[in-house]
Amino acid sequence: MLRASNLIALAALLSATGAIADIVPELPPIPNDLTTPVQTRLAFNGDTGMTVGWNTFKQLSSPKVYYGSWPDQLWFSASSKSSITYPTSRTWANTVKLTGLTPSTTYYYKIDSTNSTISSFKTARARGDQTPFTAALVIDMGVFGPDGLSTRTTSYTNQTITFPLKPGEHTTIQRMLAMKDQYEFVLHPGDFAYADSWFKEYSLGYINGSVADGAAMYEGLNEQFFAELSAVSSIKPYMVTAGNHEANCLNGGSGNMTEASFCPIGQTNFTQFTNRFALMMPGSSSSSKLAKRLGLSGLNDDDLKREDPSINRRVRDDVSFAKARLAARDARRSSPTAAAVPPFWYSFDYGMAHFLFINTETNLGNGIIGPDEPNGGQNDNDGPFGSYMNQQVDFIDQDLANVDRDVTPWIVVAGHRPWYVANAFPCPACQSAFEGLLVKHNVDLGVFGHTHNQQLIAPTKNNQTDPNGWNNPSAPAYVVNGAAGHFEGLEPLFLGYPWLNVTWANDTMYGFNQLVFKDRQHLEIQFINSNTGNIEFSQTLFKEHEASK
Numbered sequence: 001m002l003r004a005s006n007l008i009a010l011a012a013l014l015s016a017t018g019a020i021a022d023i024v025p026e027l028p029p030i031p032n033d034l035t036t037p038v039q040t041r042l043a044f045n046g047d048t049g050m051t052v053g054w055n056t057f058k059q060l061s062s063p064k065v066y067y068g069s070w071p072d073q074l075w076f077s078a079s080s081k082s083s084i085t086y087p088t089s090r091t092w093a094n095t096v097k098l099t100g101l102t103p104s105t106t107y108y109y110k111i112d113s114t115n116s117t118i119s120s121f122k123t124a125r126a127r128g129d130q131t132p133f134t135a136a137l138v139i140d141m142g143v144f145g146p147d148g149l150s151t152r153t154t155s156y157t158n159q160t161i162t163f164p165l166k167p168g169e170h171t172t173i174q175r176m177l178a179m180k181d182q183y184e185f186v187l188h189p190g191d192f193a194y195a196d197s198w199f200k201e202y203s204l205g206y207i208n209g210s211v212a213d214g215a216a217m218y219e220g221l222n223e224q225f226f227a228e229l230s231a232v233s234s235i236k237p238y239m240v241t242a243g244n245h246e247a248n249c250l251n252g253g254s255g256n257m258t259e260a261s262f263c264p265i266g267q268t269n270f271t272q273f274t275n276r277f278a279l280m281m282p283g284s285s286s287s288s289k290l291a292k293r294l295g296l297s298g299l300n301d302d303d304l305k306r307e308d309p310s311i312n313r314r315v316r317d318d319v320s321f322a323k324a325r326l327a328a329r330d331a332r333r334s335s336p337t338a339a340a341v342p343p344f345w346y347s348f349d350y351g352m353a354h355f356l357f358i359n360t361e362t363n364l365g366n367g368i369i370g371p372d373e374p375n376g377g378q379n380d381n382d383g384p385f386g387s388y389m390n391q392q393v394d395f396i397d398q399d400l401a402n403v404d405r406d407v408t409p410w411i412v413v414a415g416h417r418p419w420y421v422a423n424a425f426p427c428p429a430c431q432s433a434f435e436g437l438l439v440k441h442n443v444d445l446g447v448f449g450h451t452h453n454q455q456l457i458a459p460t461k462n463n464q465t466d467p468n469g470w471n472n473p474s475a476p477a478y479v480v481n482g483a484a485g486h487f488e489g490l491e492p493l494f495l496g497y498p499w500l501n502v503t504w505a506n507d508t509m510y511g512f513n514q515l516v517f518k519d520r521q522h523l524e525i526q527f528i529n530s531n532t533g534n535i536e537f538s539q540t541l542f543k544e545h546e547a548s549k
Helices: 004-017 172-178 195-203 211-233 271-277 289-293 301-306 309-314 321-334 391-401 428-440
Strands: 038-044 050-056 064-068 076-079 092-098 106-111 118-122 133-137 185-189 238-241 346-350 353-357 410-414 445-448 454-457 477-481 502-506 511-517 522-529 535-542
Touching: 038 211, 038 238, 038 271, 050 106, 050 271, 064 092, 076 092, 172 211, 172 511, 185 410, 185 445, 195 211, 211 238, 238 353, 353 391, 391 428, 445 511, 454 522, 477 511, 477 522, 502 535
Parallel strands: 133 185, 185 238, 353 410, 410 445, 445 477
Antiparallel strands: 038 050, 050 092, 064 076, 064 106, 106 118, 133 511, 346 353, 454 477, 454 502, 511 522, 522 535
């Protein structure tokens, strides 16, 4: 594979010799009805709400969603004024929040347009619900088809494509759609579409085009990917955070080109990612430790922090009005909600589990430079986000401290760059920033990607394998799975760390994970083969999670 520093020279040669025609990646057609919803996506909004997002080829004055309990009885509607775009985008991102729903209930919905269809979703399980459930985990997934991962074995410039799809092989999106009844929602911590790799794809002959068409190539790859993904994201809540390939139009730079010198306005500083997801993801959620401590029955910390008069009336039988106001004030001060910056870092509860998304690209805190920040080693100039340097690590610390393990015994942390990984490029800055917090708060599982293969790392802390292994360890276990598939295929494993206890690994197949929460003590981690749907490997993590007395 060519080094990044050689890409510019190759690109110039290809353009000068006419080896590549002036054709950009295929753009999805613009419908006659510009209100037609495309790239539809869902996200949890607590256990009594759902956020619906979609794009249109015109700005909407009042995006609206109809919904109800039956497909022929969409008697309710919700709307917003949220229809936003950025300079190089052909579309507007629309967001509507549905509220007042019943937990763990199927609803049908239709986006307001003359050219939309009825679909469905299921709301989140109520926090504390101990019913078994399964979540899908997918990371590092790009476009499938002619402009991405396909059955092609050579590029337009006759370079060999490693790990192409076999004829008839299922893509990860196709397999996730086929298995949609086996999981309830999706976790995707980073790297979508690989639109920022347009220049690399062009230079290596993976796609046709020219440098002058770079902005259109970037948008074309994004539009293709999110159109493909909507088959899943329109029916399953799709919870995300950022990876390095969301940062800008030329992730990592190329030769003398950097983000600042090359990317147009609209294709820097995670703009596409935040435009699409910032209003979709929730702020934070914790399992009511403060409300429980104060003896406010039937309430959670989100209720308290609103200081709603109706909530105060609800608690007068338990405590005085003055105490309720004091509890509301304390909740606002101690709740991490204000420190959450979705879609980069935030949390939510689902049944017996608490899920925390973190940002490994920027905002590492305590003077640690994030990989995608200025001087982070990637030729990038992105972030930081939030209002102060330590906002993310403060949020993580507060959020995890507020988790009531009696209610949500399992804690899963999802980010993009791993620090324990059978790869030559772990993220030591991420380890310095986050590992201590995960260990401090007894996190059960960390899930990461970035490396384009599949790995299961035994419970580990401070570079030492937990002596208990998978049987009630005190350290977090780690899934590393960046093998969903993108144009460059897979990466070989690197097993050069003698202290790294790799329980299982694979670098020859595309796949994703299912996390099966069986009860408060057993979590099964499954590695799914995208082609066959088979479980290639599974491991059960046992944690005592004894209820407090």
